[in-house]
Each structure stands twice: as structure tokens, then as C-alpha cells.
Amino acid sequence: MHERQHPSTIAVTSGRPARDADAPINQPIVPASTFHAGGELGYAREGNPSAEALETALGELEGGTAVVFSSGMAAANAILDQFPVGTRILAPTHLYTGVAGRLKELAERGIISLTTVEVADTNLVIEALAEADVLWLESPTNPMMEIADLKTCLAAAKNAEPPVISVVDNTFATPVAQRPLELGADYVFHSVTKMISGHSDLLMGAVICATPELTEATRVRRILLGAMPSPFDCFLALRGLRTLFLRFDKAQSNAQYIAGKLAAHEKVNRVRYPGWGSMISIEVEGDADSVSEAATLWTYATSLGGVESLLERRRRWAFESELVPQNLIRLSLGIEHPEDLWDDLDQALNGISPAR
Numbered sequence: 001m002h003e004r005q006h007p008s009t010i011a012v013t014s015g016r017p018a019r020d021a022d023a024p025i026n027q028p029i030v031p032a033s034t035f036h037a038g039g040e041l042g043y044a045r046e047g048n049p050s051a052e053a054l055e056t057a058l059g060e061l062e063g064g065t066a067v068v069f070s071s072g073m074a075a076a077n078a079i080l081d082q083f084p085v086g087t088r089i090l091a092p093t094h095l096y097t098g099v100a101g102r103l104k105e106l107a108e109r110g111i112i113s114l115t116t117v118e119v120a121d122t123n124l125v126i127e128a129l130a131e132a133d134v135l136w137l138e139s140p141t142n143p144m145m146e147i148a149d150l151k152t153c154l155a156a157a158k159n160a161e162p163p164v165i166s167v168v169d170n171t172f173a174t175p176v177a178q179r180p181l182e183l184g185a186d187y188v189f190h191s192v193t194k195m196i197s198g199h200s201d202l203l204m205g206a207v208i209c210a211t212p213e214l215t216e217a218t219r220v221r222r223i224l225l226g227a228m229p230s231p232f233d234c235f236l237a238l239r240g241l242r243t244l245f246l247r248f249d250k251a252q253s254n255a256q257y258i259a260g261k262l263a264a265h266e267k268v269n270r271v272r273y274p275g276w277g278s279m280i281s282i283e284v285e286g287d288a289d290s291v292s293e294a295a296t297l298w299t300y301a302t303s304l305g306g307v308e309s310l311l312e313r314r315r316r317w318a319f320e321s322e323l324v325p326q327n328l329i330r331l332s333l334g335i336e337h338p339e340d341l342w343d344d345l346d347q348a349l350n351g352i353s354p355a356r
């Protein structure tokens with residue numbers, strides 16, 4: 001562990017090969033499915049040197065031990081798969097659609113009991129913990145951008161009798177902005193696809209665990225569920241991680257600039273932005289689809305966290321929550337020049353069509 005290094009330095013230095021003469025600076029891609037017997041690796045479903053380098057870096061950044069997966073949903077399901085039948089899960093009312101859909105499915109099948117709560121109301125969260133075995137948090141929430149008091153909620157979960165297991169989706173905030181394990185979380189998970197990798201060119205997830213026991217249980221789930229990412233994707237994700245702090249700072253600066261402009265725009269009814277991070281949601285006056293379609297610099301697409309700025313109306317997806325307004329547009333800020341981003345968004349808003 002690099003105890004004396006800043007996190008931004010760890011993102012660059014961690015997961016490197018040994019500094020031997022003529023050794024590569026970067027962890028090589030190891031495209032092997034089978035390994036010689038006698039060591040810890042025997043088959044690629046159990047691990048790979050390229051994956052282990054990424055896990056080392058992610059684990060050090062979050063303050064735990066990382067296990068990488070073939071997608072963010074594979075990571076989330078590896079956690080869910082560890083809970084016994086009848087587990088009572090407390091989750092945000094507004095939640096990433098993939099996880100929300102999975103929790104709903106498990107509840108309808110009678111495998112779990114699901115209760116939802118407005119996570120921005122700390123007192124409601126703490127009260128609901130009395131009837132929960134697992135606290136599943138997302139902050140900011142996707143796409144409503146609500147903020148949970150992680151420190152208070154996680155402490156309440158840990159101090160409950162018996163303790164409530166806590167899980168935090170840290171995809172939006174990343175370890176640049178918050179490290180939930182330091183606040184008492186048991187699991188943190190990421191869609192590495194997003195801000196961690198940062199270039200919209202891979203699909204991956206990660207779970208970072210607070211204890212060796214949880215790490216081992218999570219690794220076993222990856223083996224049994226067959227959710228190992230490819231060595232090449234691990235190489236790409238680690239390369240993206242090296243510039244995470246630079247990209248996050250620039251995207252956050254862009255978001256703060258754009259959010260300020262949006263707050264004064266006559267076609268924008270509401271700006272949902274906590275003041276930090278790279279994600280904004282807005283509610284517009286008129287047809288939200290026409291804004292996305294009129295943009296020329298912004299890319300009309302789903303996902304987030306890449307170097308390019310994206311926007312989309314979230315309710316265009318059939319599986320999006322009915323609680324999300326029809327006129328809500330989610331913005332993912334990239335690293336372009338903020339004035340260029342604003343000029344394009346402004347013209348798209350000014351040409352907005354009446355609501356359909």
C-alpha cells in the first residue's frame with residue numbers, strides 16, 4: 001500500500017510491474033486461458049495477471065480489495081448472489097435501472113424483500129434500517145442526482161443490532177470524490193465502463209470489499225457465475241484509470257460551468273446538480289427528445305463518464321422508472337471546452353419543440 005502517496009499518485013503508480021531491468025513499465029496483456037500448475041492461477045476464469053494489476057490499483061484507491069467483473073451488472077449480481085433467501089434489502093427510491101430491475105425481479109420471485117426509501121432523507125433511511133438486512137446506497141442517484149449522507153447512514157448501518165450489511169454504488173462519484181469503505185461500507189462497486197475507464201470502449205464492473213472474507217466470497221461468485229473480464233479490457237481499463245483524476249477534474253469543472261448557465265436558461269425548469277461531479281440532470285420546458293436530437297457537439301447516446309459529452313432523455317427507455325420525469329435529460333460532461341459545449345446546448349434548448 002502507498003500510505004504516504006496521494007490518491008492521484010496511486011492512480012498512476014499502482015498495479016505496475018516490478019522495476020527490473022528491461023521490464024515493461026505497463027502491465028502486459030496476458031491472453032492466456034490456461035496457466036502452468038504450481039501457482040495461484042490455473043485457469044483464466046479464476047484470474048489473470050492483467051486483471052490482477054487493475055484490481056491492485058482499484059483496491060488501493062478505494063481502500064479495500066478489488067475483484068473485477070465482465071460488466072457492472074455482473075459485479076452487482078455477484079454481491080446480490082451472496083445474500084440468503086429472505087434477505088431484506090433497503091434501496092433508494094430512484095436507482096440505476098439495471099439494479100432496480102434486478103431487485104424488483106428478485107422481490108417478485110420471493111427471493112428477497114425489497115423496501116425503497118428517499119435516500120436524501122437521512123432520518124427516513126435510519127428509521128428503515130430497523131427492518132433491513134442490507135442497505136443498498138447510490139449517491140448521487142441515477143438519474144435524479146439525489147445525495148445521501150453516506151457517513152451518517154453507513155455508521156447507522158454498522159451500529160445497528162445486528163449490523164446491516166452496506167453496499168454503495170460509487171460509479172458517479174468515483175474514489176476521486178468519495179471513498180465509502182473509509183466511511184464504513186462493506187462493499188463498493190463500480191461500472192468500470194463509465195468514469196474509471198473513461199473512453200467508452202469497454203464493458204466492465206468491479207467490487208471492492210472491506211474484508212478478506214467478503215473478498216473471497218466475491219471471487220467465488222465470479223468463478224461460479226463465469227463473469228471474468230478479458231485481459232484486453234483490463235488493460236484498457238487500467239490505462240484509463242491512470243488519467244482518472246485529470247479527467248474527473250476537467251469534467252467536473254465543465255459541469256459546474258454548464259450547470260450555472262442552465263440555471264439561468266428560460267427553457268430549463270429545473271437543474272439537478274449537487275455542485276460536484278460530472279453528471280447533471282435537467283427538466284426542460286417542451287420536448288426533451290428534440291433537444292437531444294438538435295445537439296451537434298454533444299452526443300445523443302446512453303452511458304456516461306467518457307471523454308465525450310453525452311445527453312439523453314432517460315424515459316426513452318421502457319425500463320426507466322416511471323418516477324423519472326418525461327422531460328428529464330441526463331447530461332454526462334466530458335473534457336471538451338466548456339464554451340463550445342454551452343454554445344451547442346444553448347442552441348439545442350432554444351430550438352426546443354413543444355411537448356409531444
